[in-house]
Amino acid sequence: MTSDMDHPWDEDALCAVCPGQVHDPGRFDIVDGPGPASRYDTTAGYRRDLVSGVPVCIHPDKIGFPAGRYASAGQRWPAETEPASPPGPMPDDPDELAGWMTALIRHADVDTVAVVLAEAERSAARRFPPELVVNALRAALAEV
Known part of the structure; x- marks a missing residue:
């Protein structure tokens, strides 16, 4: 599955x-x-800082950027990159539903991922058959 997300790392x-995923x-x-200072959070699927709850990457060499408190302290990201544009409205094409849900999750703040996903599920259930919605949710969650 592909998403509209363009990250500055491989x-x-x-x-x-x-959390860069x-x-x-x-x-x-x-x-x-x-x-x-951080522990793996099985619910989120990545490490979190024990105090702030912010996601934490522990391999600067793999992600290709220096250590920094980018989310917890607002440190400026070292590269001139802009986050991908928001995913926009739910697609009409059922084949694009999983990618849309994945993009929603990727653009959500740490504290709102569950709420964003629940709303996406409710919205999709009004338009698409239940089996399609469940499959899209599974695919999106597999990306998380």
């Missing part, structure tokens, strides 16, 4: 649990390796 080079630049912190 997603295939990242860990499967890197699901968040835009500046929406997570990057630190130099694992440590006691």
